[in-house]
Amino acid sequence: MRFFSSQHEFEYSWDEVTTCNWRKYCPWNDKSTHVIAVDTISRSLDPKTHILRTERLITCKQAAPALMKKFLGSEDVSHVFEVSYVDLRAKKVTMFSQNLTWSNLISVQEKVVYRPSRIIGCTTFEQSAKIIALCGGWQKVKNTIEEYTVERFRQNAVKGREGFERVLAISREAFAEQREQSRRAQSA
Template sequence: MRVFSSTYTFDYSWPEVSTANWQKYCPWNKTSSHVIAVDTLSREVDPITGILRTERLITCTQTCPVWVSTLLGATSPTSHIYETSYVSPADKRVTMCSTNLTWSNLLSVRETVVYEPDLSCSEPGHERTKFSQEARITALCGGWKKIKEKIEEASVERFRDNAKKGREGFEMVLEMSRRVWENEKEREAREKISA
């Protein structure tokens, strides 16, 4: 098993990040063009805790090294990921857990992402959000230790590259969302003045 982990701080408030998170795979995010579809399987709010729990199926195209796809017997570039997310407004925490469904008998990828306020930021009126990500990648190739290690290493490297692109894309989504929110606030202010 190999573990990939990273942390990052977004220069946006937790409400902005937790709201924009649902737009991460929107068509104008060019870094997520590999995502074909995002299907919501279930969504419910716990009446006691207020936690929003959502299950989604994410369908995307994946490219991997030819030797890995040959070894895994990959005949289609389409893959499916199952994601469960928990949004806790009381704790100001978004937790997203995902696992691959495609090739899961040969390669297991379990990822956990958390968004929460960056409490180290003490500037009044300037909120930031801390992002932490961990992926546990395990090749399930029986006793072929060298092949297993190579697949895990290649998968971690690919995950690292994709994580960087994903953060850059999410920054674009956050910027666009902030513009929309600011325009909406300006429109509401104009309506109040004219009323």
Template sequence: MKVFESNCTFNYSWEDVSLANWRKYCAWNTKSTHVIAVDTLSRSVDPETGILITERLITCKQAAPRWLKAIFGTEESYVREISYVDPVAKTVTMKSMNLTLNNLLNVQETVQYVPDPECPAKRTLFKQDAKITAYGAFTRLRNAIEDFSVDRFHQNAIKGREGFEAVLQMSQKAFKELREGTIQEATMQTA
């Protein structure tokens, strides 16, 4: 098993980041063109804690080697994601795992967004880790697959942060326009 870890800071409040998170795979994110569909399987609020729990199925088009596509006959892969949004503790935690070919390569990813304790109103900390386990008879091959997967995860994490930054910028613009439109509309009604 190999582990990938990544941390960064987004210069947006936790509230803005947690709202934009639901748009992470939208057209604004030109870095996530591999995502074909995001289907919500279930959504509920824990009545005791107020935590929003959402289960989603993410369908992706993978850039796999041609020989691998020929063996398995598909370019699509599926990921199950369960997210927990805690409005009291101000945390968003997402846990995901690959469903496709998980008997050969298992990836367990955890992502968390929390307010930056140094500037909670304006910055959000992003923490990501992935446990990557390849299965098979040959240790060298398993190690090579895990090393390749960690490197690929690193490359994709950079793209993911860039894409999410674009989503955050567009969300801020949309929120601003909505607020201005609402203010203008309220002003016109009172005049």
């Protein structure tokens, strides 16, 4: 079993971050070109807690390690199941994801939390993952698979943050442009 964790401060408000979170796999995010589809399976609002729960299926195109492809005959498409909870009262978004592809060989469980930072106007992003090789056999093989997966996860986490920063910047620019157009229209 291996663990990964990271924390980052986005210099954007919680409202901006949580709104853009739903658009982070958009065409202008050049760091997430591996995501080929995001399908919402269900969405519900708890009438008592007012927590929005969303289930999504994320389909990715990623090159599988040659050794896995050789033994499994696998394609380069993988699926991830994600459940998210948006709690407006607590100003907290919590997302859990689990790989569906190769889940009989390896389990990758990720948790992401967005909450307002102590720094005014910023948002704290916390990411953690637990990676477990489930394949039987030698511990050395399991360790190698887990270490490879953690390193790949680490690399993808950096790309993901960079891509999301781009989405946030473009969204802020677009919003400012809309505000300016609206202001001009009202004064005309």
